[in-house]
Amino acid sequence: xxxxxxxxxxxxxxxxxxxxxxxxxxxxxxxxxxxxxxxxxxxxxxxxxxxxxxxxxxxxxxxxxxxxxxxxxxxxxxxxxxxxxxxxxxxxxxxxxxxxxxxxxxxxxxxxxxxxxxxxxxxxxxxxxxxxxxxxxxxxxxxxxxxxxxxxxxxxxxxxxxxxxxxxxxxxxxxxxxxxxxxxxxxxxxxxxxxxxxxxxxxxxxxxxxxxxxxxxxxx
Amino acid sequence: xxxxxxxxxxxxxxxxxxxxxxxxxxxxxxxxxxxxxxxxxxxxxxxxxxxxxxxxxxxxxxxxxxxxxxxxxxxxxxxxxxxxxxxxxxxxxxxxxxxxxxxxxxxxxxxxxxxxxxxxxxxxxxxxxxxxxxxxxxxxxxxxxxxxxxxxxxxxxxxxxxxxxxxxxxxxxxxxxxxxxxxxxxxxxxxxxxxxxxxxxx
Numbered sequence: 001x002x003x004x005x006x007x008x009x010x011x012x013x014x015x016x017x018x019x020x021x022x023x024x025x026x027x028x029x030x031x032x033x034x035x036x037x038x039x040x041x042x043x044x045x046x047x048x049x050x051x052x053x054x055x056x057x058x059x060x061x062x063x064x065x066x067x068x069x070x071x072x073x074x075x076x077x078x079x080x081x082x083x084x085x086x087x088x089x090x091x092x093x094x095x096x097x098x099x100x101x102x103x104x105x106x107x108x109x110x111x112x113x114x115x116x117x118x119x120x121x122x123x124x125x126x127x128x129x130x131x132x133x134x135x136x137x138x139x140x141x142x143x144x145x146x147x148x149x150x151x152x153x154x155x156x157x158x159x160x161x162x163x164x165x166x167x168x169x170x171x172x173x174x175x176x177x178x179x180x181x182x183x184x185x186x187x188x189x190x191x192x193x194x195x196x197x198x199x200x201x202x203x204x205x206x207x208x209x210x211x212x213x214x215x216x217x218x219x220x
Numbered sequence: 221x222x223x224x225x226x227x228x229x230x231x232x233x234x235x236x237x238x239x240x241x242x243x244x245x246x247x248x249x250x251x252x253x254x255x256x257x258x259x260x261x262x263x264x265x266x267x268x269x270x271x272x273x274x275x276x277x278x279x280x281x282x283x284x285x286x287x288x289x290x291x292x293x294x295x296x297x298x299x300x301x302x303x304x305x306x307x308x309x310x311x312x313x314x315x316x317x318x319x320x321x322x323x324x325x326x327x328x329x330x331x332x333x334x335x336x337x338x339x340x341x342x343x344x345x346x347x348x349x350x351x352x353x354x355x356x357x358x359x360x361x362x363x364x365x366x367x368x369x370x371x372x373x374x375x376x377x378x379x380x381x382x383x384x385x386x387x388x389x390x391x392x393x394x395x396x397x398x399x400x401x402x403x404x405x406x407x408x409x410x411x412x413x414x415x416x417x418x419x420x421x422x
Contacts, residue, residue, distance in 0.1 A: 026296075026319040026360060035362030039304065039312035159363055186310075190362055214301045215313040 034191040036207050040216040041184045044168055047088035050100040052081050056162075060108045072201050077104060079205055080164055083212040101181070103165045108193060110158055158193035162204055164211070187211040244275040244283060246392050248417020252291045256410035261357065262320050268292040271415060273330065280338045285330050287349060287376075291413070293322035316361040324409075325354040326398060328376055338421075342383055343390070349376030353400040355409060372400035372409070382419050390419040 027033050056076055058068035080102070081091060092098045167181035174180075189207030193200065211217070250269030254262055269292065275285035297318040304312035328351020335344045356369035380394030396413035 027317070032317050033362045035314060035316040035364065037304070037312065037314050039310040041309060042311045043309075190364075192363070210315055214315055215303070215311060 030192050030194045031203055034189065034203055034207060036210045036214065037186075037188040037190065038211055038214055038216070039186045041182070042216070044171070044182065045184045045216050047090075048099040048170075049090045049092045049097065050081075050084055050102055050166065051092055051094070051098040052077055052102050053104060056104045056106050058106045058108070061110055062107075072197070072204075075201065076162070076204060076208070079208045080104065083208060083217070087212060087217050099168065099170045100184070101167045101169050103163075103167065105163045105165075107161045107163065108158055109160075160191060160193040160200070162189045162207065163187070164208075185216065242277040242280075243422055244273075244277055244285070245420045245422070246271070246273040246275070246394075246415075246417060247420070248273075248392050248394065248415040250289060250291055251414040252293060252398075253412040253414070254293060254410075255412060257407045258293070258322065258409045258411050262293045262295040262322055264293065264295045266291050266293040266322075266411075268294075269413070271413075271417070275330070275332060281334045283332050283334075285332070287326065287328050287330055287351070289324075289326045289413070291322075291324050291326075291411075293320075293324075293411075295320050314361065314364075319360040321356075321358045321360075323356040323358070324400070326374060326376065326400075327351050327354070328374060330376075330378065332378070334382070340384075342381055344381050345379065347378035349374070349378060349396070351376070353398070353409075355400055355406065357406065368405045370403055370405040372403050372406070374401065375399045380415070388421045390421075392417045392419040 055070050056073045058065040084102075085091060089100070164185075164187040165183050166185040168184045169181055171182050172179055173182060189204055189211070191203060191207075195203075248271050250271045252266035252269055254265070269290055271287060271289035273285055273287045275283035277283040297320070299315065299317045301313050301315040304314050326349075328349040330347050330349045332345050332347035335346075336342065351374055353372040353374045354369070355372055356367065358368075359366045376399065377397050378394060380392065382390040382392060384390045392415065394413075394415035396415065398409075398411050398413055400409040402408045
């Protein structure tokens with residue numbers, strides 16, 4: 001009887017161990033978590049004249065980083081502008097002659113959760129890292145780290161989101177004392193900030209390429 | 221509900237037949253073959269699951285008990301673009317790799333009828349379970365997740381075999397057809413459970 005009790009215990013532990021070890025893993029590589037999100041105003045989205053910014057604005061945990069390295073800005077801005085031109089938009093140098101204005105931001109977060117966007121009320125306060133449609137941010141285990149442990153585990157990771165916004169300055173709205181530029185398009189490239197700068201840049205470039213393959217550019 | 225009444229009548233009849241009490245515990249590895257709406261979401265067979273059953277035997281042919289199981293289904297879709305709609309003024313799209321998970325914990329009461337007596341070489345059985353399912357359906361894409369979890373009423377017809385291998389231990393082979401009925405979050409979910417394990421009498 002005693003032997004049977006031990007047998008039962010060993011059998012139970014063996015089954016739990018077996019199941020624990022083969023829990024599904026999900027993503028194995030960092031770029032498998034890259035997500036490309038686009039949102040647009042179907043009433044007002046249109047090819048038109050556009051002006052690009054001089055540089056990308058960098059934010060870390062919601063705060064503007066003044067002295068960030070801008071080495072890769074030119075390539076990112078150039079890729080996005082090329083995508084717009086291929087989609088029938090017309091670039092202009094002087095922002096006084098344009099109907100649309102582009103803003104590019106890069107946000108880094110040291111943990112998942114709410115981001116605190118800069119104030120100012122210039123842009124319509126809608127931020128695309130929450131894509132809607134039932135999708136919520138979650139806390140990923142580092143890809144390649146294996147299965148989900150059942151015990152408490154502490155982790156630190158960095159996420160990055162590059163956000164491209166197109167504002168319609170032909171239709172500026174005055175709300176109380178502020179001016180709002182209605183956004184007709186927001187594209188976001190979202191993923192884990194892991195790997196070399198070149199690897200991250202390549203993922204951003206792949207993301208820009210994908211943004212121009214999906215709505216609304218696939219319809220224009 | 222009709223099935224529940226039939227089950228109750230059978231249970232009461234069995235109680236009146238013979239009152240030689242004995243207990244039985246089944247511990248088993250559990251696989252799951254998705255069917256119906258479950259298959260529409262994840263078509264891959266689950267090889268991750270386990271179950272525990274306790275039975276009180278009124279005689280050597282009929283027992284009632286309780287079951288606790290756990291199964292996990294998993295599948296992934298290649299990178300693709302999906303339409304986004306949040307009911308607002310903005311339309312949209314999201315592109316990524318979808319990782320899909322179902323975690324389910326059936327908890328139910330059973331009535332089991334054994335066609336042969338305890339000393340038979342093979343003991344086929346039929347049973348019916350009535351209870352509840354905790355059911356979680358989760359889709360991860362990048363750093364976002366879309367998750368539903370809820371409780372469902374469930375009905376579980378069961379069939380299987382016991383093959384005695386010693387005085388108090390048998391090999392346990394079972395089939396459970398799981399029906400987790402529709403609720404406000406999810407449609408009815410179905411899968412076939414295949415159990416392989418041991419049965420202990422004491």
